[in-house]
Amino acid sequence: MTVHHTDVAIVGAGPVGLFAVFELGMLGLRCHVMDALSAAGGQCVALYPEKPIYDIPGYPVVEAQQLIDRLAEQAAPFEPVYHLGHPVTHLEAIGEDRWRLTNAGGAVVEAGAVMIAAGVGAFGPHRPPLAGLAEYEGKSIFYLVERREAFRGKRVVIAGGGDSAIDWAISLAEIAASVAVVHRRDKFRAAPESERRLWALAAEGRIEMVIPYQLAGLQGSGGQLEAVIVQTLKGENRTVPADILLPFFGLSMDLGPIAEWGLTLENKHIAVDQATCMTSRPGLFAIGDIATYPGKLKLILTGFSEAAMAAHAIHPRLRPDEVLRFEHSTTKGVPV
Numbered sequence: 001m002t003v004h005h006t007d008v009a010i011v012g013a014g015p016v017g018l019f020a021v022f023e024l025g026m027l028g029l030r031c032h033v034m035d036a037l038s039a040a041g042g043q044c045v046a047l048y049p050e051k052p053i054y055d056i057p058g059y060p061v062v063e064a065q066q067l068i069d070r071l072a073e074q075a076a077p078f079e080p081v082y083h084l085g086h087p088v089t090h091l092e093a094i095g096e097d098r099w100r101l102t103n104a105g106g107a108v109v110e111a112g113a114v115m116i117a118a119g120v121g122a123f124g125p126h127r128p129p130l131a132g133l134a135e136y137e138g139k140s141i142f143y144l145v146e147r148r149e150a151f152r153g154k155r156v157v158i159a160g161g162g163d164s165a166i167d168w169a170i171s172l173a174e175i176a177a178s179v180a181v182v183h184r185r186d187k188f189r190a191a192p193e194s195e196r197r198l199w200a201l202a203a204e205g206r207i208e209m210v211i212p213y214q215l216a217g218l219q220g221s222g223g224q225l226e227a228v229i230v231q232t233l234k235g236e237n238r239t240v241p242a243d244i245l246l247p248f249f250g251l252s253m254d255l256g257p258i259a260e261w262g263l264t265l266e267n268k269h270i271a272v273d274q275a276t277c278m279t280s281r282p283g284l285f286a287i288g289d290i291a292t293y294p295g296k297l298k299l300i301l302t303g304f305s306e307a308a309m310a311a312h313a314i315h316p317r318l319r320p321d322e323v324l325r326f327e328h329s330t331t332k333g334v335p336v
């Protein structure tokens, strides 16, 4: 078993974890970054890679995947080591000032401080309770759209009544052979403008509204769907031909192992001191969506600021003999 030694272990390679690499790097601190997902990017990549984001300072508009690519590029000069594809399951204190983290793949990282940037925790989709579901998952049933082009020319059934369901119905109507939206009532929980566009496309015959129905069964073989069975509350069945099913019933938020790490929690979030982002355990810091304090806004830009504040709070703990002089990046530059 190889044990990696570093200054700071970051749990979570979402946008905030990635920017933390930069902020720590600017203070001369090295990082290892651990994430349960097989690619960096957190919610941006897992949930909405092709959606435009409008509230990142300096970018009037940037697609979520593009933002992640730029953050990874900004972090790269500081040579972070990534451990992807396995959740961090154990965290233990070793001695006074060091921590040992172990992931489900067996990687062990020992660090002087930990930044938990784990977003909504180990998130997973709410799965519809359908017989044989697992056979189709990843082949013709998907809980997120990684690449819109993969659905070109396909018969797509989308289930759900929130923003993701509506946004993808509108988007895929441009390239899919057909799009059907299955929802149990004619009210949606989505931005009014999106809902207006959805009904307009339905009126033009470009989206079929399968309402009021819910998913009841799957037809197909070898992981390839042929149709989705839907049912009304009264038990009337209908068969909707389908190559692809996209159930968008939201995310189940689960802090997972983090809940066992002895931190003060508030409503499934980690309570931190707003000035430093330190948790109730000295040496453990939390930033981004998972951190909470009075007035917290769950935005990417808030997480960026928390990464900077936590990095400045960590430096004196790890380098007590160095004087930390505040310097702008314009003065300091970055490694080339």
Ligand code: FAD
Pocket (backbone or CB within 6 Å): 011, 012, 013, 014, 015, 016, 017, 034, 035, 036, 037, 041, 042, 043, 044, 047, 048, 052, 053, 054, 055, 086, 087, 088, 089, 117, 118, 119, 120, 121, 122, 123, 256, 257, 258, 287, 288, 289, 290, 298, 299, 300, 301, 303
């Ligand atoms: P996340 O992006 O959630 O990343 C956390 C990472 O931690 C994940 O990759 C996860 O796998 C990992 N992780 C969790 N637990 C473990 C564990 N035990 N071990 C290892 N890894 C773990 N924000 C904006 O500012 N502007 C917007 O326009 C905007 N639009 C959005 C649209 C949608 C559809 C959604 C869903 C969100 C949007 N957000 C937006 C919110 C934004 O995406 C989040 O605020 C942001 O992703 C939080 O970043 P993070 O790095 O804190 O967490």
